[in-house]
Amino acid sequence: MFPKGTKRKFSDGEEIPDENPADIKVMSSYNLQRQSLLDMSLIKLQLCHMLVEPNLCRSVLIANTVRQIQEEMTQDGSWTIMAEALNSNQSPSDRLVATEILCRPSPKDQDEEKPFSDISYEGCDSVSCHSEEVVDDSLCEPSSEAPTYLPSSIGTWDKEDQKENSEEESEEDSKPEEQVFGTFEIKNPTATPDPALDELFSDVDTSYYDLDTMLTGMQSSPKMGPYDLLDSLSSHSPSSISSNSGCRPDLNELDHIMEIIVGS
Amino acid sequence: MAGVGGGNDLQWCFAQVKGAIDEDVAEADIISTVEFNYSGDLLATGDKGGRVVIFQREQESKNHPHSRGEYNVYSTFQSHEPEFDYLKSLEIEEKINKIRWLPQQNAAHSLLSTNDKTIKLWKISERDKKAEGYNLKEEDGRLRDPFRITSLRVPVLQPMDLMVEASPRRIFANAHTYHINSISVNSDHETYLSADDLRINLWHLEITDRSFNIVDIKPANMEELTEVITAAECHPNQCNVFVYSSSKGTIRLCDMRAAALCDRHTKFFEEPEDPSSRSFFSEIISSISDVKFSHSGRYMMTRDYLSVKVWDLNMENRPVETYQVHEYLRSKLCSLYENDCIFDKFECCWNGTDSAIMTGSYNNFFRMFDRNTRRDITLEASRESSKPRGILKPRKVCTGGKRKKDEISVDSLDFNKKILHTAWHPKENVIAVAATNNLYIFQDKIN
Numbered sequence: 001m002f003p004k005g006t007k008r009k010f011s012d013g014e015e016i017p018d019e020n021p022a023d024i025k026v027m028s029s030y031n032l033q034r035q036s037l038l039d040m041s042l043i044k045l046q047l048c049h050m051l052v053e054p055n056l057c058r059s060v061l062i063a064n065t066v067r068q069i070q071e072e073m074t075q076d077g078s079w080t081i082m083a084e085a086l087n088s089n090q091s092p093s094d095r096l097v098a099t100e101i102l103c104r105p106s107p108k109d110q111d112e113e114k115p116f117s118d119i120s121y122e123g124c125d126s127v128s129c130h131s132e133e134v135v136d137d138s139l140c141e142p143s144s145e146a147p148t149y150l151p152s153s154i155g156t157w158d159k160e161d162q163k164e165n166s167e168e169e170s171e172e173d174s175k176p177e178e179q180v181f182g183t184f185e186i187k188n189p190t191a192t193p194d195p196a197l198d199e200l201f202s203d204v205d206t207s208y209y210d211l212d213t214m215l216t217g218m219q220s221s222p223k224m225g226p227y228d229l230l231d232s233l234s235s236h237s238p239s240s241i242s243s244n245s246g247c248r249p250d251l252n253e254l255d256h257i258m259e260i261i262v263g264s
Numbered sequence: 265m266a267g268v269g270g271g272n273d274l275q276w277c278f279a280q281v282k283g284a285i286d287e288d289v290a291e292a293d294i295i296s297t298v299e300f301n302y303s304g305d306l307l308a309t310g311d312k313g314g315r316v317v318i319f320q321r322e323q324e325s326k327n328h329p330h331s332r333g334e335y336n337v338y339s340t341f342q343s344h345e346p347e348f349d350y351l352k353s354l355e356i357e358e359k360i361n362k363i364r365w366l367p368q369q370n371a372a373h374s375l376l377s378t379n380d381k382t383i384k385l386w387k388i389s390e391r392d393k394k395a396e397g398y399n400l401k402e403e404d405g406r407l408r409d410p411f412r413i414t415s416l417r418v419p420v421l422q423p424m425d426l427m428v429e430a431s432p433r434r435i436f437a438n439a440h441t442y443h444i445n446s447i448s449v450n451s452d453h454e455t456y457l458s459a460d461d462l463r464i465n466l467w468h469l470e471i472t473d474r475s476f477n478i479v480d481i482k483p484a485n486m487e488e489l490t491e492v493i494t495a496a497e498c499h500p501n502q503c504n505v506f507v508y509s510s511s512k513g514t515i516r517l518c519d520m521r522a523a524a525l526c527d528r529h530t531k532f533f534e535e536p537e538d539p540s541s542r543s544f545f546s547e548i549i550s551s552i553s554d555v556k557f558s559h560s561g562r563y564m565m566t567r568d569y570l571s572v573k574v575w576d577l578n579m580e581n582r583p584v585e586t587y588q589v590h591e592y593l594r595s596k597l598c599s600l601y602e603n604d605c606i607f608d609k610f611e612c613c614w615n616g617t618d619s620a621i622m623t624g625s626y627n628n629f630f631r632m633f634d635r636n637t638r639r640d641i642t643l644e645a646s647r648e649s650s651k652p653r654g655i656l657k658p659r660k661v662c663t664g665g666k667r668k669k670d671e672i673s674v675d676s677l678d679f680n681k682k683i684l685h686t687a688w689h690p691k692e693n694v695i696a697v698a699a700t701n702n703l704y705i706f707q708d709k710i711n
Contacts, residue, residue: 037601044604052355053355055607056461057494064490065548068544
């Protein structure tokens, strides 16, 4: 499965000319497997919220796995390469924000690791500010290596956010994770008759985010925001790294994903 | 009680099976917990539909003094209903996560049943007499005019068909923010603990509006959350001691006398990781899905994804025994992660004398390990191998190479048929095995 004991090198192809071709092959196969495991884990984190509160233990274990992979990828440098590739494919729609934002902590927390979000689990707790934080933690150590990859923290989600620029990067992989925990409290806007929240976001035009208008013929709308679905599709289509399908993915793909989610 | 295993030892036979035969399994019928009471005469099951079914063993008949009585339905009731949490717009499942019997104190039986959020104490009582002969009502049920009642008539108790009634006596609600995974009755018979992913509460059985929080591992910043509580249990003899297991494969033993909040453990059990077998799945498969004290209270058993470990409470750095349940799955972890099977929570149980342990696996297989002889056996809970009093044939999974006759290859295993819940009679060699929506009862062969 995962080769053990393989010497890890900085996996920049041109710089290891003296490496044994067999080793390179093993390495890239390991990298591929690791990448696919990362993708799988991110998808799992996204799809784990349904009508019922997701299983916290499972989410924590998956998030820990994601963090482990990211740490390893950071150590052998492959994270930088990937993030660079993703960065160039940014589009504004990729930073669609969650509407159920109660409040935001100050951006000073940005360089801490933010592996988990407590959104759905804080519902019953005191009325505190809940950050729709993202699983994506420091892709690399906060200080040195790649300063452009500060973890997209909740600041990213903030509509009136101050740091739009610094959140451009590390989107592709952080985005799905953001969506995971971003969607814990995302409901179909029309279905949640909460006057306080409505008041809070009265200036938000939710028509764009209305899942029903976009996916005709669906029998039931899931409890996740439409933008999340769109983003997940655009980021997790087979050629996820290079795709830049924007915010209007193929409806057939959406249908398919919807079927999986709704379980029809 | 005899040991377990093939050869000259114990042999297991099919006794009964309960549940629908249909291939189409209704989700609500999936059994989610199984528990014998203290005497073993009652067997309770809970299902995903929130129902509790209690089976009672028939008295052994005089004609067949050596054959054990059958378990028949004694009571069925709806314990929990689905609820909706309006604050989070999420459903609260009615699935019964755990049932624990209370020691019997009078003619009635009591049990605790819990779903993700609410624990209920149910009293199950029998009524086999009714009072008849009141002269307060007319024939049609209307109350008679008091002036027209001129004679005194004392009602007489008449026998009636046995009626078993279940009534909820206590409802312990609103104490858990996260999903309850365990409940455990304390040996003082007055208190019990309930554990969710991040907290453990101590309750008094009589008091429903208050509980004490005794463990809280919720970090101040939820983003720092990396470990959750997976199971908890009270010590069988020492009412001040309990243990809880975590998703990182550790067990903490706490003494409630040490502090009101037992965040600091008294003992910490963890086996050092084998660095040669480290993979991305190491943490997930080390997550403990069940922890059970032995009846003696000297040992405890933990179940992780691939193995069962027996720990001596006096030795924290490693288990005293480790049993591989289905090591052949180790090379399949990636697929099992993909289809989510790697997150399945298997339970485990001791036999009455602590000489054997049992746990479930896939393909409706379950495994038993004899701690004394070190023998193990794999059996299957299926309709095909269930002839009345038929002896169960040991099963074997072939891991590679040539498959012998009667062996099944790893790739042919049905991962949808998982045995998560099993229970062992406290005194006899009778076991209850939940296979999806069917409950199998097996017993040892009586010679």
